[in-house]
Amino acid sequence: MKELEIITTGGTIDKVYFDDQSDYQIGEPEIGKILHALNVNFNITINALMRKDSLYLDAADRALIRAAVVASEAGHILITHGTDTMVETAAKLSSISGKTVILTGSLSPARFKTTDAIFNIGMAVAAVQSVEPGVYLVMNGQVFAEGEVCKNSSANRFEKIGESGSGT
Numbered sequence: 639m640k641e642l643e644i645i646t647t648g649g650t651i652d653k654v655y656f657d658d659q660s661d662y663q664i665g666e667p668e669i670g671k672i673l674h675a676l677n678v679n680f681n682i683t684i685n686a687l688m689r690k691d692s693l694y695l696d697a698a699d700r701a702l703i704r705a706a707v708v709a710s711e712a713g714h715i716l717i718t719h720g721t722d723t724m725v726e727t728a729a730k731l732s733s734i735s736g737k738t739v740i741l742t743g744s745l746s747p748a749r750f751k752t753t754d755a756i757f758n759i760g761m762a763v764a765a766v767q768s769v770e771p772g773v774y775l776v777m778n779g780q781v782f783a784e785g786e787v788c789k790n791s792s793a794n795r796f797e798k799i800g801e802s803g804s805g806t
Contacts, residue, residue, distance in 0.1 A: 641683065643684075644682060645706055645717045646669060647703060647727075648689040648719075648720060650691075651718050652668055668748035676756075687703065690720070692743075693723065695720070703731070704731055707739060713771075715740070716742065728773050731784070734773065738774075742777060743758065757779070758777060761779065
């Protein structure tokens with residue numbers, strides 16, 4: 639892989655905590671800083687498409703994400719996305735052929751000391767180079783094919799459909 643396009647959409651991975659507001663807001667994309675610090679050895683293009691919590695993504699937003707993937711000249715695309723509706727966006731992208739598309743995010747902001755963001759990004763970068771073309775979600779140390787994964791909100795993790803509780 640010579641080049642990876644990264645499309646950022648917001649989500650927890652890019653959230654920033656503001657003490658004066660006691661609230662989280664979506665900040666600048668963190669993935670470029672993370673990959674730079676990890677000294678990756680290939681070209682990265684970052685398309686900061688939007689800054690939204692995935693709970694607020696609608697059909698128009700998903701159409702915009704899909705259009706960005708289709709329009710991209712890259713064959714390998716990594717999308718950072720909020721975890722609450724990542725599965726729905728992956729489904730919207732499922733009919734795209736000839737590209738390897740990975741969606742990842744985090745359950746806590748990348749700026750936090752104990753975050754899953756760096757691990758998930760590392761796994762996503764490895765997966766985008768290893769899997770066959772298609773759409774995948776990378777979370778919780780696993781690569782899931784689109785259509786075979788769900789978020790188990792009570793356990794705060796992603797699981798293969800039908801395997802609830804299998805990771806304990």
